[in-house]
Amino acid sequence: MPRDFLDPFSRGSTICHRLPDRLKLIMVLAVIVAAMLVPAAYWPVHGCLAAALFLAMSIAGIPLRYLLVRLLFFLPMILGLAIAVPASNGFARGWDVALTVLMRGTLSFMGVLWLVNTTPFDRLLVAMRRLGLPQTLAAILSFMYRYIFVVFDELQRMREARRARSFTRRGFFAAWQSNAQLIGMLLIRSMDRAERVHGAMCARGFDGEIRTLE
Amino acid sequence: MHIPDGILSPEVCGSMALAAAGAVGYSLHQLKQTVSTKTIPLTGMMGALVFAGQMINFPLVVAPVSGHLLGGVLASVILGPWAGCLVIALVLTVQWALFADGGMLALGVNIFNMGVVGAWGGYAVYAGLRRHLQGPQGTVAAAVIASWLSVLAASSMFCVEFAFSGYGRTYDLTNLFALMATFHSLIGIGEGLITGFVLSVVVKLRPDLIYQPQDAATASPAISTSRAITVGVVLALAVAGFLAPFASEYSDGLEAVAERMSFDSLAATDPTVLVLDDYEVPIGENPSWLWSKLSVSIAGVGGTLAVLAAALLLGRGLKPPASRTGAGHAA
Amino acid sequence: MSSTVSAQNPVLRVAKLSYRYPSGQLALKDISFDVQPGDRVGLVGPNGAGKTTLLLHLNGLLPGADAGVEENASAVEVCGLPATQAHLREIRKQVGFLFQDPDDQLFCPTVREDVAFGPLNLGLSKEEVLRRVEEQLAAVGLSEIESRNTLQLSYGERKRVCLAGVLACDPQVLALDEPTSNLDPRARRGFMNLLEQFPAAQIIASHDLELILDLCSRVLVLDQGRLQADGAPEVIFANQRLMELHGLEVPLSIRYGQR
Numbered sequence: 104m105p106r107d108f109l110d111p112f113s114r115g116s117t118i119c120h121r122l123p124d125r126l127k128l129i130m131v132l133a134v135i136v137a138a139m140l141v142p143a144a145y146w147p148v149h150g151c152l153a154a155a156l157f158l159a160m161s162i163a164g165i166p167l168r169y170l171l172v173r174l175l176f177f178l179p180m181i182l183g184l185a186i187a188v189p190a191s192n193g194f195a196r197g198w199d200v201a202l203t204v205l206m207r208g209t210l211s212f213m214g215v216l217w218l219v220n221t222t223p224f225d226r227l228l229v230a231m232r233r234l235g236l237p238q239t240l241a242a243i244l245s246f247m248y249r250y251i252f253v254v255f256d257e258l259q260r261m262r263e264a265r266r267a268r269s270f271t272r273r274g275f276f277a278a279w280q281s282n283a284q285l286i287g288m289l290l291i292r293s294m295d296r297a298e299r300v301h302g303a304m305c306a307r308g309f310d311g312e313i314r315t316l317e
Numbered sequence: 318m319h320i321p322d323g324i325l326s327p328e329v330c331g332s333m334a335l336a337a338a339g340a341v342g343y344s345l346h347q348l349k350q351t352v353s354t355k356t357i358p359l360t361g362m363m364g365a366l367v368f369a370g371q372m373i374n375f376p377l378v379v380a381p382v383s384g385h386l387l388g389g390v391l392a393s394v395i396l397g398p399w400a401g402c403l404v405i406a407l408v409l410t411v412q413w414a415l416f417a418d419g420g421m422l423a424l425g426v427n428i429f430n431m432g433v434v435g436a437w438g439g440y441a442v443y444a445g446l447r448r449h450l451q452g453p454q455g456t457v458a459a460a461v462i463a464s465w466l467s468v469l470a471a472s473s474m475f476c477v478e479f480a481f482s483g484y485g486r487t488y489d490l491t492n493l494f495a496l497m498a499t500f501h502s503l504i505g506i507g508e509g510l511i512t513g514f515v516l517s518v519v520v521k522l523r524p525d526l527i528y529q530p531q532d533a534a535t536a537s538p539a540i541s542t543s544r545a546i547t548v549g550v551v552l553a554l555a556v557a558g559f560l561a562p563f564a565s566e567y568s569d570g571l572e573a574v575a576e577r578m579s580f581d582s583l584a585a586t587d588p589t590v591l592v593l594d595d596y597e598v599p600i601g602e603n604p605s606w607l608w609s610k611l612s613v614s615i616a617g618v619g620g621t622l623a624v625l626a627a628a629l630l631l632g633r634g635l636k637p638p639a640s641r642t643g644a645g646h647a648a
Numbered sequence: 649m650s651s652t653v654s655a656q657n658p659v660l661r662v663a664k665l666s667y668r669y670p671s672g673q674l675a676l677k678d679i680s681f682d683v684q685p686g687d688r689v690g691l692v693g694p695n696g697a698g699k700t701t702l703l704l705h706l707n708g709l710l711p712g713a714d715a716g717v718e719e720n721a722s723a724v725e726v727c728g729l730p731a732t733q734a735h736l737r738e739i740r741k742q743v744g745f746l747f748q749d750p751d752d753q754l755f756c757p758t759v760r761e762d763v764a765f766g767p768l769n770l771g772l773s774k775e776e777v778l779r780r781v782e783e784q785l786a787a788v789g790l791s792e793i794e795s796r797n798t799l800q801l802s803y804g805e806r807k808r809v810c811l812a813g814v815l816a817c818d819p820q821v822l823a824l825d826e827p828t829s830n831l832d833p834r835a836r837r838g839f840m841n842l843l844e845q846f847p848a849a850q851i852i853a854s855h856d857l858e859l860i861l862d863l864c865s866r867v868l869v870l871d872q873g874r875l876q877a878d879g880a881p882e883v884i885f886a887n888q889r890l891m892e893l894h895g896l897e898v899p900l901s902i903r904y905g906q907r
Contacts, residue, residue, distance in 0.1 A: 110416060131421065132422070135323075135420070135421055136327060138323060139322070139323060139326070180321070181324075184321075184324055187490075188484055188488050188493070190492065191491065191493040196488065197488050204323055206323075207322070207324075208321050209323075211421070212322065212420075214421075215322070215413070215420070215421050216417045218417075218421075219416060219417050224411070239345060239349075239356070239357075240407075243356070243357050243360055243361045243403070243407060244361075244411065246362075246755055247361040247368070248411065249754075249756070249757060249799070250361060251365045252799055254362075254366055254368075254369045258369050258373075275376065278376055279510060279511070279514065280514050282375055282511075283375075283386075283510075283513075283514030283515045283518070284515075284518050285373065286366075286370045286515045287515040287516070287517070287519050287522075288518060290366055290391075290515065291522060291523050291526065293362050293365065293366040294362065294395070294523075294526050296362060297355075297358045297359050297361075297362035298358075299749070300362070300753070300755055301354065302745075302747075302752075304354065304357070305354060305709060305740065306740055306745040307740070307766035307814070307817060308740055308741060308766055308769030308770055308817065309354055309765075309769055310354060311349070311353035311354045311356075314768040314769060315761070315768070316764055316768070316777065316778070525670070
């Protein structure tokens with residue numbers, strides 16, 4: 104599995120990619136908090152934030168197409184949540200809440216999207232670590248990130264093998280069962296691998312305490 | 318289920334983040350005392366597995382929409398509640414940091430809803446049921462029920478948070494809550510089915526992988542009885558709260574939801590988008606309809622609180638196991 | 649080899665080691681052998697013979713050292729120390745273990761961090777750790793990829809990084825499980841050359857009999873959990889009856905008299 108298929112533009116070299124990671128993290132947090140705290144009446148503020156985010160996206164070389172596709176998947180969800188309040192009030196009142204939620208949600212989503220596509224996960228982890236993420240959690244997160252790819256590749260192989268042996272289209276229930284069995288087998292293999300990795304860690308003197316070069 | 322930013326107020330996000338941080342910290346503390354050297358490989362690998370498992374799509378009756386595993390109860394049943402909570406927190410963090418799934422400020426909310434209410438609460442229900450359901454089938458059955466409840470509890474938790482975000486003061490949210498509860502009782506069935514299928518494979522091939530708490534408390538029947546009662550109450554509450562509307566004279570509830578679901582096929586996975594349907598909300602015309610929905614949400618809230626209380630009770634009762642059983646051996 | 653001196657101080661001694669899997673199935677029965685410093689010993693046998701299980705005993709990964717099972721632990725002695733819970737740390741420092749699948753062993757995000765993992769756990773200073781990382785990566789010929797992400801490496805590179813990570817702990821004994829499986833012929837030859845350079849005693853479990861012929865002065869045949877033969881590879885591998893009895897085959901180089 105390609106390493107960056109989840110955050111495809113994160114390893115660019117634009118000015119956005121070269122900004123200090125901690126700064127980016129705090130900036131995006133500030134944008135989100137600002138979007139949430141500024142009342143909807145001051146919508147020009149939100150407009151400016153959105154414009155700034157669009158600009159930042161284009162500087163970072165994130166294609167408009169990618170942004171649109173992500174928004175296409177995101178908008179129905181936020182729209183649904185936004186419209187819930189007016190719907191709950193007979194579509195007579197509550198439209199202000201809907202608009203506010205929609206505006207804030209989309210802005211925040213774009214902020215995070217920019218962040219994760221200008222900062223690869225490993226660097227984001229270092230930044231979070233420096234901002235106070237406990238070491239154990241950082242260690243588990245980086246371990247998990249490492250093995251997502253291994254587990255994925257294993258899943259891919261098992262799927263191929265299953266496809267090679269299945270000849271008929273099966274019903275709805277059977278499809279669920281067979282997908283879940285795939286996860287079950289993957290779970291067994293992953294837990295066995297976890298035991299082996301644990302052995303490998305102990306074999307190199309691991310005693311539960313995390314020591315790093317930092 | 319991944320709540321984005323901008324929905325809940327910063328105060329709610331902040332307090333939920335604090336609560337989530339506390340819960341994750343406590344889970345980590347418990348793990349360090351029991352499986353110190355295994356914490357990283359076991360939780361990290363399970364995180365990777367749940368992450369990969371969530372990418373497997375389960376087709377729904379209507380083609381473009383598909384469901385997927387959530388995994389809170391699954392992780393807890395395999396690794397225990399502490400690791401289960403941690404695993405969900407990890408998965409949510411990675412999903413946020415890799416592809417902006419779920420908000421940044423709302424990360425704490427999501428961890429609390431799915432990791433604490435979902436995984437801890439779900440495990441509490443599972444552990445309670447396990448005392449009465451013996452054998453491998455018992456494990457699977459208990460996990461299925463616990464999964465279903467954990468989804469409902471998490472969605473009810475969201476409703477509470479939504480109400481506390483200030484919207485509840487000026488607007489009536491009962492319909493929203495009713496819809497959330499209805500829709501998530503369906504999602505919960507999916508989660509229960511997937512968890513059940515996955516676990517039946519594990520139970521059949523490698524029963525040793527299932528988490529066995531070796532607490533001293535198991536020896537004392539008094540505690541287990543009280544736990545069973547607690548869990549029973551939780552179950553009764555939840556079932557009453559979520560199933561009562563369907564059993565009542567408003568049997569069209571299911572029909573309406575099914576109708577809406579087919580509409581939803583174009584949109585997304587989120588429940589509330591359903592409201593977009595042209596289905597008329599007969600508010601005000603039929604007060605007893607409102608009341609039935611209100612009772613749903615009240616039951617939802619009550620159920621959540623009860624699951625939480627059960628989780629806390631269990632948490633106090635569970636002594637740290639001396640060591641994990643030889644679950645799996647290095648090949 | 650100065651056998652008179654080293655015979656009294658084997659770097660590894662296994663005496664009457666038996667082991668059952670948690671399922672109750674017998675895995676190892678009465679295994680006894682010594683390894684002298686600098687020896688390279690081959691370990692061959694069919695799948696499921698217990699090779700990996702035996703190797704796992706050598707640095708205390710079995711029998712479930714963390715579960716506190718002690719009954720069998722004293723059957724293994726490393727540098728004169730019985731492999732009990734009390735000596736586990738020291739034992740693991742002395743015995744390096746190379747797993748078959750590099751993905752089981754390469755769990756850190758970057759190559760540098762992974763190689764540094766062992767030395768850091770030994771409590772060495774940062775300077776010393778970095779020195780060892782550089783030294784060992786140079787030894788396996790991968791100095792230029794030190795800061796690379798472990799996800800970007802080829803299979804052969806991952807395998808060599810694993811070896812560097814084990815060697816960075818400066819072990820007296822190296823236990824290798826299928827070191828050349830899945831490697832292409834050039835990578836295999838390169839890996840064998842690496843093993844040949846290292847002064848540490850080595851126990852190499854492998855199905856690659858040519859490799860054992862090339863590298864090892866002694867071979868152990870393991871089948872159904874028992875030690876079936878122990879001797880010079882040229883002699884044992886030429887014994888067709890013995891080889892076929894234990895699911896092995898006379899290597900082509902011996903059959904066609906190229907040795």
